[in-house]
Amino acid sequence: MASSVAAESILFIGAVIAATGFAGVLTAVTAGLATDLRADAQAEADASRADITIINDPARVTTSPNLVLYVKNTGSLSLDPSAMVILVDGALATAVTVDVLQSTDDTRLAPGDTAIVVLSQGVATGDHRVRVVSGPGAADDFAWSG
C-alpha cells in the first residue's frame, strides 16, 4: 500500500510538472505573439498617421548649386527629418543640411512644421522628379520642369 501511495505521488508530481511546463511554454509563446501583434499594429497605425508634402513651387525650384526642398509635415505624427530618404530621378541623394523652420530642434518635425532640406547635389535644367520618404511610410513625390 505504501508503495502504491508513493507511486501515485510520483505520478502526480510528474504530471503536474509536465502540465505546468507545457502551459508555461504555451503562455510564453502566446505572449510573444501578442507583443508582435501590438508592434505590427502600431507600425501600421503610425504609417497611417504619418504624411509629408513637398511644398516647393514647381515653377521656381532652386536647383543649383544645390537642390533645395521644402518638406512640410502634413500628418498627425512627429517625424525625424534627419532620417529622410531622398531620391532624385530615382537615384539616392544625400542631404547636406536639414533645418526645421522656426525651431531649435532639427531632429523633430512636428505636425505643421516645415523643414528646409539642402541636398549635396544640384540638377541640370530639364524635367526632374523627387521622392522624399520620411519616418514610418510617409512619402511624397514632386515633379517639375526647369
Add this chain to the structure above:
Amino acid sequence: MGFAPVAAVAILLLGGLASLAAYTVAHDASQGELRRATQDAARRDAERTSTALTITSATYLNGPNRLTLLLTNTGSQVVETGDIDVVVDGVVRTSSIAYVRVGGSADAYWAPQETAEIRLDGITTKPARVAVVAHNGVTTYAGVA
C-alpha cells in the same frame, strides 16, 4: 482515474485560458489602434479635399520691403494660421511673416469665407510669384502686383 491526470488537465486549461486572454487583449488593443489611425488618415484626406484658399491681392512696397497678401478661405475647412507657409519666388519665407490677421485680429483659426492678411517684411526685391501653403499642404499661387 487518479488525481494526476485531473490536475494536469486543470493546469493545461488554466494555461490555455491565460494565453487566450492575453492574445484577445492584444488583438483588441491592436484593432482599436488601427481603427483610430485609419479614421485619422481618412479625416485628413477629407479635410484636404475641402480646403481651398484664394489670393485676392499680392502687393509689394519697395520702401519698407514689404509684401502684403490678402486671401479668402474659399473652402469649407478651418485653416490653422500658425502653420501657414509662404513661398516667394520659390523660396520659403515663412520666417519673414510679420503677422497673419483674420478679420483684423491675430486669430489662430481662419474660418471659411473669412479674409486673411499676411504681411511679410524683409523682402528686398519685388517678387514675381508667391504661393501660400495651408497647414495640410493645400497651396494657392498668385503673381505679385
